[in-house]
Amino acid sequence: MSFWFQQKIHLYLFFFLLSLLFISCKSKSKINTKNINDNYISFDTSAYYKVLKIIDGDTFLMGINEHVSKVRLIGVDAPESTNNPKTKSDAHELNLNTADIIEMGSQSKAFVSQLLSLSDSVKTEFDVQKKDRYGRLLLYMYLCDGRMLNEVLVSEGYAQVMTIPPNVKYQDLFLKAELFARENKKGLWNN
Numbered sequence: 001m002s003f004w005f006q007q008k009i010h011l012y013l014f015f016f017l018l019s020l021l022f023i024s025c026k027s028k029s030k031i032n033t034k035n036i037n038d039n040y041i042s043f044d045t046s047a048y049y050k051v052l053k054i055i056d057g058d059t060f061l062m063g064i065n066e067h068v069s070k071v072r073l074i075g076v077d078a079p080e081s082t083n084n085p086k087t088k089s090d091a092h093e094l095n096l097n098t099a100d101i102i103e104m105g106s107q108s109k110a111f112v113s114q115l116l117s118l119s120d121s122v123k124t125e126f127d128v129q130k131k132d133r134y135g136r137l138l139l140y141m142y143l144c145d146g147r148m149l150n151e152v153l154v155s156e157g158y159a160q161v162m163t164i165p166p167n168v169k170y171q172d173l174f175l176k177a178e179l180f181a182r183e184n185k186k187g188l189w190n191n
Contacts, residue, residue, distance in 0.1 A: 048121035056081050057108030057159055059136070062122075072136040073150045074127050075174050077162035078112075079188070081105030104188050108158040111187070115152065120144050127167035138167060154178050157187020 052068060053061040057078025060071045079101050080087040087105075091098045116122070123142040132138055141149040150170065153159035155177035163171050182189045 048123055050121050051116055054109060054112055054116065056105060057112050057153060060141075062137075064137075070134075070136045071124075071139050071141070072132055072134075073153070073159075074138045074140055074167045075161065075163060075170055076150050076153050076159040078108040078153060078159040079105035081109045107188065108153070111156065111158045112149070112153070115143060115149065122149070127169045129167055140170065150174065151177050155180055155186070157181035157185075157189045 050063040051060050052063050055061065055070075058073040058076055062069050062071050080090065081102060082105070083098055083102060087098050087101050090096075091101050094101070121144065125140040125142070127138065127140070129138055143149055143152070148170070150159075151173055154161060154174050161171070161174045161178045163174075181187060
């Protein structure tokens with residue numbers, strides 16, 4: 001085999017492997033939200049799980065046992081970051097316009113993004129109910145450093161307490177965190 005022919009084969013092989021790598025990386029970066037598993041998934045809350053997408057300050061897509069599950073944090077309510085019926089309801093209730101609510105929601109989502117890079121894994125904990133009426137898993141979420149994301153959101157002022165019985169395990173902790181945020185004008189209470 002001539003030197004020229006060997007070089008040509010190596011070049012073709014190199015580009016073939018490079019294209020395979022590109023296709024592999026590209027396919028892993030997309031989240032197929034059409035295959036979200038709305039059924040209850042039994043999983044080990046002592047294990048670490050991957051957050052795939054931050055939807056809002058209090059809502060996520062997580063990879064759990066080869067499935068994608070929609071997750072809602074328990075005991076907290078972050079402002080909406082998109083225009084939807086809840087945004088309008090919150091704006092009316094707080095006497096604000098929807099643009100203000102969406103801006104606050106975007107700030108909350110950005111805060112969570114800083115805390116929780118998409119490469120981090122989290123631990124989770126259930127309370128009494130496993131799912132809400134929308135089929136989302138209801139969880140307390142723990143960051144890699146051990147802090148509970150639910151509490152951090154409230155204490156830093158990027159969510160407020162929203163207690164829905166029977167999920168009241170950390171209600172007192174969240175109420176103290178919200179009082180701290182309000183008194184210290186943290187996050188969204190800074191206005």
